[in-house]
Amino acid sequence: MSSHIKTVAVVGCGIGRSHIVEGYIDDPSRWRVLAVCDLDQARLDAVADEFDVPRRTRAFADLLAMDDLDVIDVCTPPGSHKELVIQALRAGKHVVCEKPLVGSLADADDVIAVEKDSPGLLMPIFQYRYGDGVQKAKRIIDAGIAGKPYLGTVETLWKRTADYYDVPWRGKWATELGGVLMTHAIHQHDMMTYLMGPVASLFARVATRVNAIEVEDCVSASWLMASGALVSASATLGSQDEISRLRLAFETVTFESGGGCYSPGDDPWTILPANDRVAAEIDGLLRDWQPVGRRFKGQMRAYHDALVGRGPLPVTSADARQALELVTAFYTSAETRTDVALPIGPDHPKYRSWRPDTA
Ligand SMILES: NC(=O)c1ccc[n+]([C@@H]2O[C@H](COP(=O)([O-])OP(=O)(O)OC[C@H]3O[C@@H](n4cnc5c(N)ncnc54)[C@H](O)[C@@H]3O)[C@@H](O)[C@H]2O)c1
Structure with a gap:
C-alpha cells in the first residue's frame, strides 16, 4: 500500500459514522478505514457492515496494538476523550479528536504536554x-x-x-x-x-x-x-x-x-x-x-496534507485550548457576573473545571 494512504480507526459510531461518510470513505487515495470500535455491539456491527470495514472491536486497547494503524479518530462522548487521546498518543498513533477536546484547561494542558513528547500529530475537530x-x-x-x-x-x-x-x-x-x-x-x-x-x-x-x-x-x-x-x-x-x-x-x-x-x-x-x-x-x-472541501472532507484532507508533510496542521491543540478558554470565561462570567480577562492560566479558579459546582 502506498505510504500516502493512511489507515484509520474510528472510535464511537455516532458522529464517527459522519467522519467515515464525509471524511474518509470517498477519498481512497488518502484514507483507508481499517477498524471501527464501539462499546455498543449493534452500533459497531451496523457501521462496520455498512462500510465493509475489515476490523471491528469493542476494546480500544486492540487498536493500540495494531502496528499497521496510522490514525485513531476519537468520537466518543466528551468525558472519555482525555484518556483515549493520551493512550493513543503514547502508543505512537496520530490522533483526531471530536470537540470538546477535553473537559478543562488543566486537562488540555496535560494532553498538550503528552503531545509534545509523542511522534503523532493531534488534530481536534472544528469542521465548520x-x-x-x-x-x-x-x-x-x-x-x-x-x-x-x-x-x-x-x-x-x-x-x-x-x-x-x-x-x-x-x-x-x-x-x-x-x-x-x-x-x-x-x-x-x-x-x-x-x-x-x-x-x-x-x-x-x-x-x-x-x-x-x-x-x-x-x-x-x-x-x-x-x-x-x-x-x-x-x-x-x-x-x-x-x-x-x-x-x-x-x-x-x-x-x-x-x-x-x-x-x-x-x-x-x-x-x-x-x-x-x-x-x-x-x-x-x-x-x-x-x-x-466542506466540513469533515475539507478538514480530513488538510490533515492528510499535514501527515504527509505537505501543509500545516489545520486545527491544533492550541486552537482547541483557546475554544475551552472561551468556554471557561463564559461560565466564570455567568457565575460571577463579572467581565473575565483572557488568557486563562493555572492560577484561575476555574482552570481545573468550569462546572458551576467547582471553584
Ligand atoms: N463536530 C460535530 O459537529 C459534532 C456533532 C455531534 C457530536 N460531536 C461530538 O462527538 C462526540 C460523540 O458524540 P455523538 O453524538 O456521536 O455521541 P453518541 O452517544 O451518539 O455516540 C458515541 C458512541 O461512542 C461509544 N463509546 C463510548 N465510550 C466508548 C469507548 N470507551 N470506546 C469505544 N466506544 C465508546 C458509544 O457506545 C456510542 O456509540 C462528542 O464529543 C460530541 O460533542 C461533534
Missing part, C-alpha cells in the same frame, strides 16, 4: 472552518485586504427538543460538560476567533429555559477582542428555524456567512468591499481558487 465561504474570508483577512476589524456578531440559533436528551450523557454537567456553549455554539465561536483573532475579555449571561436539563440552553455575551474589536454572541436551542450566522465588519470589507445551519462555512458568503479598488484586490486574490 471548512467550506469555501469561510476559507475565502480567511484568505482575504490574512492577506490584509479587509483592514482593521470593527465588530462581529455570531448567532447559534438552533432547536433541540426533549428526545435529543434521551441519550444519557447529554444535558448533564458531569458528562456533556456544558450546554449550548459547549456542544453547539463552540463551532461558531471557533469560526469567529479563527477570523477575528483572540478574545481579550468577555461578559456573559446564561440561562436554562428550553429543556429540562442541568446545563444552559440560552446565552448572550459581549466580547472585547485583543484587536480592540467588539463581538456580540448569542445562542439558544429554542429557535424554530435553525440559523448559524456570522457577520464581520472590517474597515474595508464586510462579510456575512452562508445559510447552512450545520455548514455555515459553505459558499457563498456575502463579501462586500468598500470600493472598486478593494473589490479588484479580492478578485485578484481569489482568481485561482481551488475548492477546499
Whole structure:
C-alpha cells in the first residue's frame, strides 16, 4: 500500500459514522478505514457492515496494538476523550479528536504536554472552518485586504427538543460538560476567533429555559477582542428555524456567512468591499481558487496534507485550548457576573473545571 494512504480507526459510531461518510470513505487515495470500535455491539456491527470495514472491536486497547494503524479518530462522548487521546498518543498513533477536546484547561494542558513528547500529530475537530465561504474570508483577512476589524456578531440559533436528551450523557454537567456553549455554539465561536483573532475579555449571561436539563440552553455575551474589536454572541436551542450566522465588519470589507445551519462555512458568503479598488484586490486574490472541501472532507484532507508533510496542521491543540478558554470565561462570567480577562492560566479558579459546582 502506498505510504500516502493512511489507515484509520474510528472510535464511537455516532458522529464517527459522519467522519467515515464525509471524511474518509470517498477519498481512497488518502484514507483507508481499517477498524471501527464501539462499546455498543449493534452500533459497531451496523457501521462496520455498512462500510465493509475489515476490523471491528469493542476494546480500544486492540487498536493500540495494531502496528499497521496510522490514525485513531476519537468520537466518543466528551468525558472519555482525555484518556483515549493520551493512550493513543503514547502508543505512537496520530490522533483526531471530536470537540470538546477535553473537559478543562488543566486537562488540555496535560494532553498538550503528552503531545509534545509523542511522534503523532493531534488534530481536534472544528469542521465548520471548512467550506469555501469561510476559507475565502480567511484568505482575504490574512492577506490584509479587509483592514482593521470593527465588530462581529455570531448567532447559534438552533432547536433541540426533549428526545435529543434521551441519550444519557447529554444535558448533564458531569458528562456533556456544558450546554449550548459547549456542544453547539463552540463551532461558531471557533469560526469567529479563527477570523477575528483572540478574545481579550468577555461578559456573559446564561440561562436554562428550553429543556429540562442541568446545563444552559440560552446565552448572550459581549466580547472585547485583543484587536480592540467588539463581538456580540448569542445562542439558544429554542429557535424554530435553525440559523448559524456570522457577520464581520472590517474597515474595508464586510462579510456575512452562508445559510447552512450545520455548514455555515459553505459558499457563498456575502463579501462586500468598500470600493472598486478593494473589490479588484479580492478578485485578484481569489482568481485561482481551488475548492477546499466542506466540513469533515475539507478538514480530513488538510490533515492528510499535514501527515504527509505537505501543509500545516489545520486545527491544533492550541486552537482547541483557546475554544475551552472561551468556554471557561463564559461560565466564570455567568457565575460571577463579572467581565473575565483572557488568557486563562493555572492560577484561575476555574482552570481545573468550569462546572458551576467547582471553584
Ligand atoms: N463536530 C460535530 O459537529 C459534532 C456533532 C455531534 C457530536 N460531536 C461530538 O462527538 C462526540 C460523540 O458524540 P455523538 O453524538 O456521536 O455521541 P453518541 O452517544 O451518539 O455516540 C458515541 C458512541 O461512542 C461509544 N463509546 C463510548 N465510550 C466508548 C469507548 N470507551 N470506546 C469505544 N466506544 C465508546 C458509544 O457506545 C456510542 O456509540 C462528542 O464529543 C460530541 O460533542 C461533534
